[in-house]
Amino acid sequence: MSATEVWKFAPAYELPSWPFVAPPDLAARERRRYPVVIAGGGLAGLTLACDLALRGIEVVLLDEDDTVGVRGASSRGICYAQKSLEIFDRLGIYEKIREKGITWSVGRTFSGADEIYSFNLKDESLSEQPPFINLQQFYLEWFLVERIRDIAPDAIRWKSKVVGVEHGNDGAVVEVETPAGAYALQAEWFVDATGANSRIRDELGLDAHASRHTDRWCISDVRFKKPFAVERWTWIDAPFNEGRGVWQHLMADAVWRLDYQMDQHADPESISRPEVAGARLRAQLGPDVEFEFVWIGPYQYRDHLLDTFRLGRTIFIGDAAHVVCPFGARGGNNGIQDAANLGWKLALVLQGRAGETLIDSYHHERHAAAVENLRVTRRTARFLAPRSAAEHRLRRAVIALARTHEFARRLANTGRMAQANAYPPSPWAPAGARSLQNVTLEGTTVMRVLRDGTRFIGLWIGASGAQAAALEGELGARWPLAVHAVAADSALARHVGAGSGSFVLVRPDAYIAAQIDDAAPANIEAALRCALASERA
Amino acid sequence: MKAEPGIADADGFYQAWVAAHEGLSDAESADLDARLVLLLANQVSDMKVLLDCIAAARAARL
Numbered sequence: 001m002s003a004t005e006v007w008k009f010a011p012a013y014e015l016p017s018w019p020f021v022a023p024p025d026l027a028a029r030e031r032r033r034y035p036v037v038i039a040g041g042g043l044a045g046l047t048l049a050c051d052l053a054l055r056g057i058e059v060v061l062l063d064e065d066d067t068v069g070v071r072g073a074s075s076r077g078i079c080y081a082q083k084s085l086e087i088f089d090r091l092g093i094y095e096k097i098r099e100k101g102i103t104w105s106v107g108r109t110f111s112g113a114d115e116i117y118s119f120n121l122k123d124e125s126l127s128e129q130p131p132f133i134n135l136q137q138f139y140l141e142w143f144l145v146e147r148i149r150d151i152a153p154d155a156i157r158w159k160s161k162v163v164g165v166e167h168g169n170d171g172a173v174v175e176v177e178t179p180a181g182a183y184a185l186q187a188e189w190f191v192d193a194t195g196a197n198s199r200i201r202d203e204l205g206l207d208a209h210a211s212r213h214t215d216r217w218c219i220s221d222v223r224f225k226k227p228f229a230v231e232r233w234t235w236i237d238a239p240f241n242e243g244r245g246v247w248q249h250l251m252a253d254a255v256w257r258l259d260y261q262m263d264q265h266a267d268p269e270s271i272s273r274p275e276v277a278g279a280r281l282r283a284q285l286g287p288d289v290e291f292e293f294v295w296i297g298p299y300q301y302r303d304h305l306l307d308t309f310r311l312g313r314t315i316f317i318g319d320a321a322h323v324v325c326p327f328g329a330r331g332g333n334n335g336i337q338d339a340a341n342l343g344w345k346l347a348l349v350l351q352g353r354a355g356e357t358l359i360d361s362y363h364h365e366r367h368a369a370a371v372e373n374l375r376v377t378r379r380t381a382r383f384l385a386p387r388s389a390a391e392h393r394l395r396r397a398v399i400a401l402a403r404t405h406e407f408a409r410r411l412a413n414t415g416r417m418a419q420a421n422a423y424p425p426s427p428w429a430p431a432g433a434r435s436l437q438n439v440t441l442e443g444t445t446v447m448r449v450l451r452d453g454t455r456f457i458g459l460w461i462g463a464s465g466a467q468a469a470a471l472e473g474e475l476g477a478r479w480p481l482a483v484h485a486v487a488a489d490s491a492l493a494r495h496v497g498a499g500s501g502s503f504v505l506v507r508p509d510a511y512i513a514a515q516i517d518d519a520a521p522a523n524i525e526a527a528l529r530c531a532l533a534s535e536r537a
Numbered sequence: 538m539k540a541e542p543g544i545a546d547a548d549g550f551y552q553a554w555v556a557a558h559e560g561l562s563d564a565e566s567a568d569l570d571a572r573l574v575l576l577l578a579n580q581v582s583d584m585k586v587l588l589d590c591i592a593a594a595r596a597a598r599l
Contacts, residue, residue: 397571407579 005282007274008292010223016142017067018149020159025176025183034060035350037174037187039162039200041065043077043137044318044335045193046144050091051343053152055454057350060185061148062176064161068145069138077137077332078251079232082121083420084336085129086438086510090447093143094129101135102250107232109414112239116402117409121417126495127437128445132232132417134251137332165190165200171313189346189359190314193335196304198320204311208304213325215385216262217245218271218298220281221255224291228256234414236384236399240283245384245414255294258284261384268298301325303378305370309338309363317342322370325377327384327415334373337420338366344508347454348532353480355533361428369421376416383413423511428531433511439492442484446492446510454508455480456528460519462488462500474521478536479528480508507531538589 025032036052038045041063049061069076080088080097088094105122108115121131148155163182164175172190176183192200201208230250238246245261260280262271270276277296285291306321318335342362348354386392401408420435438447441459449457456479460468463485472483486492488500496512498504503519505527506512514527529536544550557573558566578587 393567393571396568397575400568401572401575405576405579408575411575 005278007278009274010292010294013069013136013138013294015067015069015138016145018145018156018158020066020179021154021157022178022180023154023157023160023183025185026178026181028183031173031184031186033171033186033188034058035187036060036189036191036346037062037172037185038191038193039165039174040193040195040198040318040320041068041141041145041156042193042195042318042335043141043144043332044320044339045191046141046148047087047091047336048191048193048317048339048343049155050093050144050148050151051087051339052347053148053155054091054451055343055347057347059152059155060187061156062160062162062174063156063158066158068141069136077140077329078134078249078257079329079333079418080133080135080140080336081329081333081418081420082125082127082129082131082437083418083435084333085133086127086447087336087340088140088143089129089438089445090451090510091144091147092451093140093147096143097133097135097140100139100252101133102230102252103130103133104230104232104250105131106229107234107417109412110233110235111237111399111402111412114403116236116399117412119417125437126439126491128440128447129438132329134249136251136253136255139252162194162200165203165314167204167312167314169312188313188350191342192314192316192320193318193339194320196319196323198316200314201306201316201320204314206306206308206311208306210302210304210323212302213300213381213385214264215381216264216266216268216271216298216300218260218262218268218277218280218296220258220260220277220296221251221294222258222281222291223253223255223294224285224289226285226289236395236412236414238284241280246284247414262298264385272296272298301381303374305367305374309367310359315342315359315362317366321366322374324370324373325381327377327380329415329418330373330377333418334366334369334421337369338362340509341366344454348480351454353532353534355535358428358533361426361533364426364428365423365433368424372421373418380413380415420511428533429511429513430530431514433507433513436506436510436512437495438510439495440490441486441492446506449482449484450506450508450510452482453480455482456508456513456531457481457506458483458524459486459492459496459498459504459506460484461486461493461496461498461502461504463519471519471521471524475524475528479525479532481524481528505531538586538593 036059038061052059106120109117161177163177166173171188233248235246237243247259249257309316309321317338345358398411423433425432468483468485503516505514513531
């Protein structure tokens with residue numbers, strides 16, 4: 001059959017493009033100074049630009065291209081985690097994502113023909129957003145671009161390549177090349193979001209401690225008519241892939257992502273030939289299922305981590321700062337969460353409502369998250385690609401026992417799905433900071449309340465509405481704070497684990513900065529002073 | 538990690554351990570021991586004890 005089978009390809013995605021518009025800086029006699037300049041219009045850069053624009057901060061995003069998506073429209077991220085979806089709800093694009101994407105919460109792990117492990121992330125969720133939505137990354141970027149253009153039409157500058165950066169103590173001078181000539185602008189804060197191969201980072205001579213893994217995979221994005229479950233299915237050792245791993249996931253437009261683990265010495269060119277990829281699909285789908293390719297892409301993965309995410313007034317976010325192995329959707333989601341961690345801090349520092357050292361907390365928190373994600377994904381990578389006969393033996397023991405013993409199922413590691421990382425104790429959050437899900441709050445939700453300006457929200461458990469209003473009246477003029485009364489028996493109070501009379505201080509990124517047993521104004525002000533790095537008495 | 542003797546019938550345990558390996562190839566024996574380690578590790582559960590045991594086993598290499 002395969003000798004005569006003709007492999008069909010779907011027409012390429014039609015991606016939008018946006019025009020280059022000559023900025024006023026090209027003709028200006030003096031260099032303008034902007035509060036924030038971002039280089040790179042991927043997930044992290046666009047999320048930050050959108051976040052800052054909504055906070056009323058003038059932002060310029062420089063992108064060397066004029067569209068979204070790179071190197072094959074379907075490549076790159078597909079799974080967006082609850083915390084990211086909650087952020088997108090705050091930014092106003094969640095409904096589009098939900099309509100276009102594929103909502104899922106169940107994952108299953110197979111060995112051979114047998115299921116040996118499963119999880120349902122919905123069980124632990126109180127959020128308005130689901131645990132995960134799958135969507136091709138370029139759609140997400142597209143929605144972000146449209147949203148930014150609605151709020152700040154001139155913020156994104158297409159076909160604008162950063163060709164040099166002078167990093168100074170009070171900001172950066174950024175040199176830009178465009179189709180209409182070159183110019184330079186000044187940035188009070190400069191953000192590098194140019195991705196894994198950042199030249200800006202490399203030209204600073206920073207060591208990202210890169211390491212390359214030898215495990216090799218080949219993605220086939222495929223459209224076919226066969227009713228697979230809308231779940232995350234992973235095989236540790238699939239019979240239809242010569243006993244190697246396979247991932248199966250649905251994305252938008254009825255496109256399935258099938259990701260096949262290859263022999264690590266395989267030739268990338270030959271394993272991605274349509275007839276070779278087609279034969280793999282035939283083995284999985286059976287003889288009678290019609291399918292068409294959307295994209296075929298072989299890859300090896302690598303990881304890296306910068307020692308510091310802040311260098312004076314220059315800040316690294318997303319893949320420019322950290323890259324992890326691709327298991328568990330901990331790449332793109334953490335770029336998005338870097339941006340959400342940084343946005344409100346930059347806004348409050350620029351508005352003079354927080355101390356500049358607050359920006360150090362971005363490094364402290366997001367570097368710690370990256371370290372954790374690196375550790376988690378390297379463990380998965382090691383389980384999926386044993387390096388010796390002995391390692392194969394240990395994994396065989398796990399798989400054999402998992403069929404009959406509940407405890408062993410937990411050792412079958414085909415990826416630990418991205419969660420909002422908890423942050424370790426710091427000067428800005430002495431007890432550490434943990435994420436608050438998007439739960440119901442006074443007829444609306446936490447994220448919708450957080451849309452309203454750049455403010456902390458205080459959840460006063462067991463207080464009356466009148467008490468909350470009085471406290472907000474007392475503190476709201478001096479601090480960026482809104483106070484809400486929360487019933488002691490509410491889902492929100494249970495989720496936070498806070499008893500009656502206590503006060504939970506929630507940051508603009510929906511992380512809990514402090515939990516205060518006695519809601520006296522002086523105690524709340526002390527927590528705010530800390531969380532804002534404020535020198536105000 | 539417990540250092541003092543904990544198995545009352547030490548010879549009986551050893552006999553059962555040996556018997557479990559009877560008739561197996563080297564590879565099958567090694568697989569059996571790996572499964573046994575996992576089952577025992579779950580009985581122990583305490584991470585500190587497990588790490589101490591791993592270190593002690595590695596240190597006692599002949």
